[in-house]
Amino acid sequence: MMAKKTINKDYFINEYSNYILEEGKKPNNVFQFCKNLKVEEGKFYDYFSSFETLEENIFIAFFENTVTLLSKSDDYINYDAKTKLLSFYFTFFEILTSNRSLVLHLLTADKNKLENLKKLSSLRKNFKKFIDGLNINTPKIPQEKIDELKENSISEIAWLQLLMTLKFWIEDTSPSFEKTDIFIEKSMHASFDLLDLTPLKNIFDFGKFLWKEKINTSI
Incomplete structure (x- = not known):
């Protein structure tokens, strides 16, 4: 049984960093980024107002x-x-x-x-x-x-x-x-x-x- 992932600030920072390194660019928008992570978009905004503040x-x-x-x-x-x-x-x-x-x-x-x-x-x-x-x-x-x-x-x-x-x-x-x-x-x-x-x-x-x-x- 897979452990439930912890959704917090560090989680989004790590996933965003990995996306940047693998794709060579930032995601198109927060909705797409969260959809790929299978996370509600609102969870992102609990910690950041934009990709810029995440960076x-x-x-x-x-x-x-x-x-x-x-x-x-x-x-x-x-x-x-x-x-x-x-x-x-x-x-x-x-x-x-x-x-x-x-x-x-x-x-x-x-x-x-x-x-x-x-x-x-x-x-x-x-x-x-x-x-x-x-x-x-x-x-x-x-x-x-x-x-x-x-x-x-x-x-x-x-x-x-x-x-x-x-x-x-x-x-x-x-x-x-x-x-x-x-x-x-x-x-x-x-x-x-x-x-x-x-x-x-x-x-x-x-x-x-x-x-x-x-x-x-x-x-």
Whole structure:
């Protein structure tokens, strides 16, 4: 006797992802998608308002899986902010690599790059909250308004850095995406050197790496 399938958010995400990978396109509409699954259309709307919101949730799932894996490490809680962020990056991109075909489709399917970026809007909110939770130290500046501006913008700068890394990973053709690992490490060192106002060696090193790879910061 076959076990009864559990109809929930993860079920629809998995089935939609499989459809994308097998067909190379999204289903024509929600009705057809649910009919093929032998599920009432209304069940889909219990979790998502459209395929677009489902696609946003795919990236949220990658994010949540990353955070869950990190939380299982007894050492993670004692890491400093920089090490926590590095751990996040390496774990997150390992998960993305495991789902590379799906991620590439979702982020390149639409010729309008802004439409592709919309799929990351919910990820952006969650990632910025994650960054805020790291309590990254910023330089103390006498002027309160300038200091406040720095505090408010740190998560936005971190988000732009994640986008830049994502673009690099998409275009990376190196074995095991080893250049992406280098990119992550160098960019992280450079970013924290800027925050700490420490010597500029890592910043120059990262700049030379970017120049060599001719990175374009827009996805």
